[in-house]
Amino acid sequence: MVAGSSVQAAEENAGKPAVALRKLGKTGLKVPVVSLGTGPGQEVNVMKFAIAQGMNFIHTSVGYKKGQSIQNVAEAIKGQRDKVVLGLKITWEPDDDQAMDKALETLGVDSADVAFFNIHEADQVRDPKYRRGAERWKKMGKFKHIGLTTHKETAECLKAGLDEGFYDVIMPSYTLSMEEEFLPIFERAEKAGLGIILMKTHKNLTGSEFEVTPHYLATTGITTINRGVSSFADIKKMIEASKAPLDKQAGIRLRASAQVAMSGHCRMCGECETACPQGFQVADVVRCSDYYLEHAEYVETAYDTYRGLARTPRTDLCGDCNLCERACRNGVPVAHHIRRAETVLA
Ligand code: SF4
Ligand code: SF4
Structure with missing residues (x-):
């Protein structure tokens, strides 16, 4: 079911990192097995602390916290760019040089190590403009490697x-x-030499998010778990969790409880949205309601994300349709989420 990946204990004695490193596929980069996303509430000093502990892969985006996150990253990496592997989410068109330059300028760097196209529709992933953009920007030296990040479909x-x-x-x-569905994909990615970074791994796993870490790290092909961390204590917990031995019995229990916990919660497959005859961004609305509103620290993100959606469903326009809810194989009460988002976030 799962296979151990090549864990490389961080053996550099000088300034010995507290966290193990793994190769990020064929990129030639080595990144810590637990790494920093940039979510809400992250202080610059917490990031600096993480970097000092060896958690030196940081992923950020211009969109997080209305631009505050990327500015905090810039501050945290100032004077130590050489110690950091920098991931940057591209939220603009693949020919928009101005937006790319502005993001790099905000970060105070010449280039990112990995730039991630942020795409949530399979048809869009196949659009040749992304390959063209990636090749062009690589040639221009804007980044060294290209990634794909996705949380819908x-x-x-x-x-x-x-x-x-x-x-x-x-x-x-x-x-x-999601293990059963995703393992064949991870196996294929590993075989092709891709690095795999997991995000949002704590979704609906409250109470077991640190215990589950070794199980994620033992999954085929996984390089690192990336998550926003807002306290020194959680940085330490993440690192400790990454070193914990794999407990097979705990794995059985965690897998069973993860299935129960996810039942009725969104898996971000996007099928509800595909089913919507009006082209409403149903899955995004469910994400705002189901995920963000369940976590106090993400309420602002929910608000911003919802308000940024171009086509939010409205109950007065939906009528009795309910095709989105009927399309959901995970039993998510989609109509309830639409109503809740409309009431709380609009
Ligand atoms: S609500 Fe259901 S169908 Fe829609 S994205 Fe979530 S899991 Fe998929
Ligand atoms: S209920 Fe509304 S959001 Fe859902 S499929 Fe129908 S029109 Fe779309």
């Missing part, structure tokens, strides 16, 4: 990305409950 987007063949890294949202 996730499995299909990843498969499309693998078919395209030019990605070096994939970064899906993923939890233990």
Whole structure:
């Protein structure tokens, strides 16, 4: 079911990192097995502390916290760019040089190590403009490697990305409950030499997120777990969790509880959205309601994301349709989420 990946204990004695490193596929980069995403509430000093502990892969985006996150990253890496592996999410068109330059300028760097196209529709992943953009920006030295990050139609987007063949890294949202569906994808990615970064791994796993870490790290092909961490204590817990031995009995229990925990919660497959005859962004609305509103620290993100959606469903326009809810194989009360988002976030 799962296979151990090549763990390289960080053996550099000088300034010995507290966290193990793994190769990020064929990129030639080595990154820590637990790494920093940049979510809400992250202080610059917490990031600096993480980097000092060896958690030196940081992924950021211009969009997080209305631009505050990327500025915090810039501050945290100032004077130590050489110690950091930098991931940057591209939220603009693949020919928009100005946006790319502005993001790099904000970060105070000449280039990113990995740039991630942020795509949530498999058909869009196949659009040749992304390959063209990636090749052009690579030639211009804007980044060294190209990644694909996705959290909607996730499995299909990843498969499309693998078919395209030019990605070096994939970064899906993923939890233990998705293992059966995603393992063949991870196996294929590993075989093709791609690095795999997991994000949003704690979704609906409250209470077991650190215990589950060794099980994620033992999954085929996984390089690192990337998550926003807002306290020194959680940095330490993440690192400790990454060193914990694999407990097979705990694995059985965690997998079973992950399935139960995910039942009725969104897996971000996007099928509800595909079913919507009005083209409403149903899955994004469910994400805002189901995920963000369940975590106090993400309420602002929920608000911003919802308000940024171009086509939110409205109950007065939906009528009795309910095709989205009927399309959901995970039993998510989609109509309830639409109503809740409309009430709380609009
Ligand atoms: S609500 Fe259901 S169908 Fe829609 S994205 Fe979530 S799991 Fe998939
Ligand atoms: S209920 Fe509304 S959001 Fe859902 S499928 Fe129908 S029109 Fe789309």
